[in-house]
Amino acid sequence: MKSIVVLPAADQVVIAPKSVGSKILISKQLCTEWMDVMALDSLLSHAAFRCACVIGSHFNRHSGQAFLTLETLARTLQVCERTAWTASKELERRGYVIIKRREFGIGTRKTASGAKIEFRAAGGKGVANIYLPAYARAPVATSNANKNFAARCDLLWERSLQSASSKVAAKCKPTLTSSSKKNPLPAKEPIAGNGLGPLMPIIFADIGDALYRSWFSKASIISESEETLYIGFESRFFCNAVTAKFGEKLLGWCQIMDPQLESVQLVDLSKKLEG
Known part of the structure; x- marks a missing residue:
């Protein structure tokens, strides 16, 4: 004999007739x-x-x-x-x-x-x-x-236009910079890889090239839940140093990328490699 199980009813929907000029x-x-x-x-x-x-x-x-x-x-x-x-x-x-x-x-x-x-x-x-x-x-x-x-x-539009790479074409001679004789320092190599995805230009625009290369060039987004973003670093030292140096600023950058995020967790990737 079949039995009927009635689950808890959802919110009832009442559709009122549309009035003229509503x-x-x-x-x-x-x-x-x-x-x-x-x-x-x-x-x-x-x-x-x-x-x-x-x-x-x-x-x-x-x-x-x-x-x-x-x-x-x-x-x-x-x-x-x-x-x-x-x-x-x-x-x-x-x-x-x-x-x-x-x-x-x-x-x-x-x-x-x-x-x-x-x-x-x-x-x-x-x-x-x-x-x-x-x-x-x-x-x-x-x-x-x-x-x-x-x-x-x-x-979102400003973020899509931001880029850490040089905006000078390969075969074009820059007109607003000093010549190589006056500035003998070689140009910095472009940042290899981008494990942070859309988060990278947000951080780069705030802290600049030097700090980004020092602390975030090898970081990467591991996973994301509904409220938490997980970012991996190469060692425990980097996790502790980034937390101490940037603190809540890191969460603010992540919330620019996704306003629904409520927390950021830093993960030591060296433990996974050892395991």
């Missing part, structure tokens, strides 16, 4: 600025950005919501449902969408004894979830979105 929560300009921030986010995958484009095309400008099933999302993106689910989870983790999962999906589960039971679960197959545009996990319609988007876009 306020527009998500304008086309606001939706475009929301897309601009994601387009400049180098840490956002291409699949997640395409997923955001599909979700954005379904927003109701009066309610600020989009109703999409996983099957519709995958079919529009022309990918499998697993890829569509992963992309939407990445958008949610990065704070660009808020997903309200609706219930009434019917599934089948086996118990320890092997018996099959049916249950009602949130976001079941064929059930449309509710998507809301967000910035830093706050709904766009209720946040100071215009100023936040503009500031974030400017920051």
